[in-house]
Amino acid sequence: MGKYRTYLFLILANLFWAGNYVFGKYVVAEMTPVQMTFSRWLIAVFLLFPIAHLVERPHWRSVWARWRILLVMALLGVVGYNFLLYEALRFTTSMNAALVNAMNPALIVLFSAFFLRERISLAKGVGLLVSLLGVLLVLTKGQLQLIFQTDYNLGDLLMLAAILVWTLYSIFGRKMGGVPPISATAVSALLGLILILPFFLASGMNLPLSHRATMGILYIGIFPSVGSFIFWNASIREIGASRAGIYLNLITVFTAILSMLLGNPVTLAQVLGGLLVFAGVYITGKKGKG
Secondary structure: OOHHHHHHHHHHHHHHHHHHHHHHHHHOOOOOHHHHHHHHHHHHHHHHHHHHHHHOOOOHHHHHOOHHHHHHHHHHHHHHHHHHHHHHOOOOOHHHHHHHHOOHHHHHHHHHHHHOOOOOOHHHHHHHHHHHHHHHHHHHOOOHHHHHHOOOOHHHHHHHHHHHHHHHHHHHHOOOOOOOHHHHHHHHHHHHHHHHHHHHHOOOOOOOOOHHHHHHHHHHHHHHHHHHHHHHHHHHHHHOHHHHHHHHHHHHHHHHHHHHHOOOOOOHHHHHHHHHHHHHHHHHHOOOOO
């Protein structure tokens, strides 16, 4: 896969994930985190398997032979991260959740260095710091002192657990080189559905949903669940978890853009922060010598 296609995939993955934050706020008012997690992946499974078969034409027996690592991927990325994210949004504000999420790239870099022995080059380090500064400017609207005034609650702790789970998912994803990415995502999604099915059946879902919640869960089931996971898994195999991780900062920028399109004001500090995030991503994308 070409370098520029990899970067495009990473940008699209995070754009779709930003929509998950925006639409997730609408849906979480009518569905529990368990119901949201199950519903999004139920929609995704019906798309992932046909796409995998048409695009990759995998040897399915070989894919299922890796069921142990795929089960771990399902526990982490399909069930764990999504449940913790939606549960966190019940107890904390979007700003707090995004602030905690801004720590994810740094965690991925550190875990990749520790577990995968990936080198932290000067470009990675500088790019990470520039992007993190940009994210903090976006979140605090230029008032960086707010970082130290935030009262962390249960939702913030759940969000911290979520990004830890996603970091582990990204690390394990690097070990899936022998399985086509779409096929791996499809099987992981199916295994995740099996794991969460008993909890979904016991949750007592209230139907029908409002039009806004229905559109929200359809979006979440198609774009973040199918598009983002395919693009993310394909990309980390090409450039590694630590270099791909810096792109997670784009979630904050895209969330701000989507909010602006929905009528919420965006300040000059947020625009500056967004530019710093893109600059950091560019710096990190350049190959360092160290």
